[in-house]
Structures are given as structure tokens and as C-alpha cells.
Amino acid sequence: MKLVAICTSAVLSVIIPLSNAVAINLGNLKGETRTEYFSPYGVRELCVVPKKWPGAAYRSDDTSKESTLCGYDFYRTVGICPKYNSTNPGVLLLAPNASYSKEAIDASDCNLKKMSVKTEAKFKQTITCSYTPSILAYYHMSRILGGVGRVPVSVIRTMDLKVHSQLTNKAVHALRDSTDTIAQAWRKLGEMHLNPRAFPQLVDTTFTQLYGGLSDNVKNENVYNDVSGRGTYNSRYQRFLKQKPFLKVASTKTVAQLVGSGEFTRVAQDVIQMKDVADMVLIDTLMNQQDRIGNIHYKFYWYSINPSTNRIERSKSDAELVDGKIVIPAEEKRQMAGRTAVVLKEMILKDNDCGVIKDNMMRAYSVLEKVRHMSYLTYRYFMAFEKSLAAPATKDYFKTELLFTDKDYRSLQDNASKAKEILTGTCRTGQLKFDLDLENYLPGARPPLTPCSN
Template sequence: MKTNKQKSIFFILTLLTSSSAFALNLSDLQGESRREYRSPRGVPELCVIAKKWPGASYKTGDLEKEKTLCNYDFYLNMGICPKYTSTNPAILLLEPNAKYTKEAIDASDCNLKKLDVKTEAKFKQTITCSNTSSIVAYYHVSRALGNIGRVPTTVLRTMDIQTHAKLTQKANDYLRNVNDSIRISWQHFAEVHKFPRMYPLLFDNSQSQIFGALSDNVKDEEQYGDVSGVGDYDTRYQRFLRQAPFQRVASSQSVPQQVGSSEFTKVAQIVTQMKDVSDMVLLDTMLNQQDRIGNIHYKFYWYYINPQTTTIERSKSNAKVSNGQIKVPDEELREMAGRKAALLKEMVLKDNDCGVSKTNMMKKIGALDKVRHMSYQTYRRLLAFEQTLNTPAGKDYFMKELLFSAADYSSLLKNTQEAKRILVSKCQSSQLQFDVDLENYVAGTNSRRPKTTCTL
């Protein structure tokens, strides 16, 4: 859930008017594959899986989840409800069950505290601070850099404008007496629906459909307060720089010097957290993220060494935080007993909508300039990504597949080139330590470590 933003300017619509050269023709949305649906009044809705960035680290789970997302039918197999929490409006896709059918979900007032159903996906558009291109770009750029940030799988989706208008009205009816930022956002959406031709970043050129990003919904995540800290919203980024996780990333001391050990179980959490933080700073710097701090999450996983292969394996944990204490199920403790194992917090960057065309807060505070520790794998992938991005094919990919404008692409290219310059310079002056790849702390793997170089 996002932090309080009543004092912010996020409620202002960040949309281009009809004078913009951008006007989406749905026939141009081809991607790697596309699936067509029909709304009750016969409008042909689309779900589009974008082409893959060459050399990116897409997993089997990503490909399966893309197909799952595009199998969700707004009118047949998923309940659809407006989101009543946080700041930016969205449509929630809810999975029907024996207690609540799709018809029951759709007919309800969509109070999720009463509905015993799971939210499987979120459908967001370019309105308030949200940006469709930011959501899809975070998915693909994160995979290009080695699956950093564990960003949720995302596809492009359209919805009949009349269906969305009805959901907007439902949201405004429900929130009529609520004094919160989300009510203002839905009120903006109602106004936008009156003049669709004026908002080409929301509606296609026929004004029959609204388009946006459909993302997998992460479940059972926790707020990563260790990284964000707690305090005033207006100074959240300055607070982030003062938190222990970033201070470790900015330290000139090596990981063993900071921790006092290089033994796997003792350094595993610190190393993983440091990698996650430096990866996040890089990704947010490249993609003009305006609203990260306070929107960082994590999930628990066990990491343990397989003694036969001297490789790291991982398994999901059902550990929970209660009254500030981590409660681990007894069966998990028994299973991990005798192993070289550590229970870790894995960062999850699931709120990625306020980027691309926004204020680059990581750049504003000079966060990347302060980074002294980075994954060598992330570093090498950044260099390769910058090379491909700075080509006609790279520009064509972001504009056609991820709906970037020419200005969006130019900004991404400039940010990526600047990030490369900063990090290569640090590497060449021995100010950047490649000591946050956890595999380096497994005994007997020295021969498998790549020789580090500052250029490709």
C-alpha cells in the first residue's frame, strides 16, 4: 500500500491532450502474440504479450504467467472490481470460488474485506502518477538486467470503454463519503471518460477502448521497512540514504569487513539485501521512478547450499512477522536443520507505475553516484543493455512493444548511458566492489567465478 500523499501533486492528470502525435491504433499492437476477446456489446478487446528483449533473463514462470494473464476474460472467468485503496486507480481481477461466483463478485460493492476472494492481477492506466509504459518497461528492463527486483510479469490489455466507465462509477459511488486520495483519483477518471478524445494515452484512436498494463498480483508480501525507513513522506528519499541497507551499499568497506565474516549463513541476508538495494537504485535511475520509497516489499525464502553441487538452492517460506518478530513454522526449521541455510528477505518491486515520464528521484538525490557495491552480473548486463538500446532496433522495441514516446526513449537512453558512465568510472578507479553476488560466498566456487573487467 502506498504512503499518504495528500500533500503531493500526484492527483494532477499526467496525460497528453489530443494535440499529441501519439494515438494508439490497436492494429499496431502485434507483440509476440495477441489474444482477442469480445465485450458484451461486441467491442474486440486485446491482450498482447510483448516481444522479448534479446538476451534477457526471462524464466519459464514468466512465460507461463504471461499466458495466464492473457487467459483472463473480464466477462467469463474473472470478477472485476475497482480498487479502493492507495493512490492510483486500477481494476482488480478477482478469482471466483465456490462461495463467490463471478456474477456475485461483479454484483457486489467490491468491498474486498467482505469478499473472500484472491486478487490475481491489476489493470492500470496512465492517469494520476501511473504510467502504462512504466509498468511494462520495468518488467522487461528488469529481465534484461538479469531479473533484478523480482518485478511482476506484465502484459498489455484493453477494455471496452463502457465497461471501464461503469466500474469508474461504482468506485465513485462507493467512495462518495471517503476523504482520501483514491476518491480524487476516481473522480478524475470520471471526468476523463467524458472527453476520451482528449486523452490518447488512455484511449485508443477509435475511443472504443481504454488500454493499460495488466500485471500479476504479488501475494503475501510485506513492507520492506528496513530499506525505506519510517517518517515524513516529503523527505522519504533523504531518509532512504540514511538507512543501514543503503549505508552498506555506499560504504568503502568490503562485505566481509562490514559483517566480520565471509561465511555463507552469516553474510547471506546482508549480501542479498545489498544486491537488491543497488539493483533497485540502478533500475529506478534508468526509468525515472518518482515514488519508490515506501513502496518496497519483500517475501521470505530459504537459501541453502546443496553440498553435492556446491550451488545455492531456494524454497519459499511461510514465515510471518508478528509484533516485530519473525515466526518460522516448526516444520521449516526441522527441514533446514543441519543444512547451511539462511532465511532471507527477497525484495519485490511490485509498484512500478510512477516512472518513465516522471521526476527521477534517485538521480535527484545522487543515489547511484554513492553506490560502492554491485552485482557483477547486473553490471555486465547493464553494459550489454546500453549497447543494444542505443540502436535503431532498441528504439523501435521500446516505442512499438512498450508504447514509449520518442521523448520517453530518449530519456531512458540518456539515463542508461549516464548510469553506465558513472559505474564504469567507479570500476576503473577501483571504487566499485563486485561483492554482492551470493554465489561468491559458497566454499569451493572460486574456480567458477568470472574474471571481472570494467568493459565488455
């Protein structure tokens, strides 16, 4: 049960060997808030909300989502099931309903295809392609760069090893005939439970708890095949570079030339999509992302101009893609009648666990060097952040709040230094166009001066 909340200011090796890995000391985790729970075996579990980066563009609902994540009690409020699909194992937090109580969910075989329950959050650890600091850091890096990628909120969570062992046994049994990577990973987790001291990247110093990143689960999203394309896993990055969205980002033409218009409703989707792609390239370059292409999603949103303020307003849409065409609910059309408005695809980067210590695929394919369009806001946020990386306080933040190792931080510094060199170079030679801020396409808007940064 909940004890207390204390406020303070794919396809790789199954278990990742970290030469400098040490079990985590839970007493060192302070964060902004620290919520504690007791497991059925008397182990005091933790949920810690890392402190926020000063000056970052956190969303208005980020804090409430952090509170929601740390409000999930594994033993009272949500059902818990092992994850059987995809590559990386994890624990799914499932919302009970009239058909399945928490007790029924926990007692089930966790075949979600048969159950009408919603996944509220995912709890993942350092295993297969997954790395806990990557899960945590992507959320904060997204906000540090101005909100790029709309990355879901994540917090630090722990779980009693005895409870996790029971879930592991359930997964091993369910996947007993499978040779997939996720089945192999669950079996390896079974070995971890027999000798947790041999797996310091997964457990705390008392060897009673497993720790990882707990992330909000985005619902009703769609796979963004426009950006990823379709094809084999091994050709995913070569394929991405040939898709229309990236070709536009790499084009020497202006947005107006590419679209054939500068009018808001005609240009909005291209600007948002191009910004999303360029932002994704930058954050993945910084974060050593290995498994992005094919793991990109989107949701529909209305973008409209408020006639009184001449500002852009954004609201959810229940539009659907049917046979390649966007079908908009009639009620939404009535609500937007008479306004300058358009339904757009917004990118969501929800799968962010395969980074930081992985192969940097964006750098391997020199993708940032090919970018010719960028949001000036993103550019400015990045340049300010890159400058801060030399400060001891920045390193302390990433190590204390986001669980980076010294090696992780050096990698981030190196990636940021390289990204700065590339972007300032293309900016100074006039190759980089800052034309991906949609506000600049409002009627009567005058694009601001966009000097290159040092």
C-alpha cells in the same frame, strides 16, 4: 467470451497531459501472442504479450504467467472491481470462490475488506502517478538487467469503455465523500468517459476501448521497512539514504568487513539485501522512478547449498516476522536439517507504474554516485544493454512492444549514459566493489576477475 489466441513471433496531476499523446492503434499491437475477447457490447478487446528482449534473464515461469494474465476473461473467469485504495485507480481482477461467485463479485459494492476473495491481477492506465509504458517496461527491464527486483509480469490489455464507465461510476459512488487523490482520479475518469477524444493517452483510435498494463499481483508480501524506513512522504528519499541497508551499499568496507564473516549462512542476508538495494537504485535511475521509497516489499525464501553440486538452491518459505523475529515453520526446519541453509528476505518491486515520464528521484539525490557495492552480473547486463541503446532495433522494441514515445526513449538513453559514466568512473578508481554475487561465497569459491567495462 474468449474468441481466439493468435501466436506471432502520487500526488501529481490527476490526468497526465502528454503533448505528443495520440490514441493507440490496436491493429499495431502484435507482440508474441495476441488474445481477443468480446465484451457484452460486442467490442473486441485485446490482451497482448510483448515480445521478449533477446538474451534477457527471463524466469522459468514468466511465460506461463503471461499466459495466465491473457487468459483472464473479464466477463467469464474473474470478478472485476474498481480499486479504492492508495493513489492510483485501476481495475482489480478477483478470483471467485465458494462465498463469492463472479456474478456476486461484480454485483457487490467491491468492499474487499468484507470479501474473502484474492486479487489475481491489477489493470492500470496512464493516470495520476501511473504511466502504462512504465508498467510494461519495468518487467522487461528487470529481466534485461538479470532479473533485478523480481518485478511481476505485465502485459498490454484493453477494456470496453462502456464496461469501464460502469466501474468508474461504482468507484465515484463509493468514494463520493472522499477528497483523496484516488477519489479525484476516478471523478476525472468519469469526465474522460464523457469525452474520450480529449484523453488520447487512455484510449484506442476507435475511442471504444481503454488500454493499460495488466500486472500479476504478488500475494502474501510484506512491506520492506528495513529499506524504506518510516516517516513522511516528503522525506522518503532522504530517509532511505540513512537506513542501514543503503549505508552498507555506500560503505567503503568489504562485505566480509561489514558482516564480520565470509561464511555463507552469516553473509547471505547482507549480500542479498545489498544486491537488491543496489539493483533497485540502478533500475530506478534508468526508469525515472518517482515513488519507490515506501513501495518496496519482500517475501521469505530459503537459500541452501546442495551438497552434491555445491550450488545454491532457492525455495519458498512460509516464515513470518513476529515481534521483529523470523518465525520459521517447524516442518521447514525439519526439511532443511543437516543442510547449509538460511531463510532470507527477497526484495520485490511490485509497484512500478510511476516512472519513465516522472521526476527521477534517484538522480535528484545522486544516489547511484554513492553506491560502492554492486553485483558484477548486474553490472555486465547493464553495460551490454547501454551499448544496445544506440541501435535502431532497440528503439523500435521499446516503442513497438512497450509503447514508449520518442521522448520516453531519449530519457532512457540519457539516464543510461549517465549511469554508465558513474559506474565506470567508480569502477576505474577502485571505489566500486563487485562483491554482491552470492555464488562467490560458496565454500571453495574463487571470485572471478571483474574488469571495468568501456
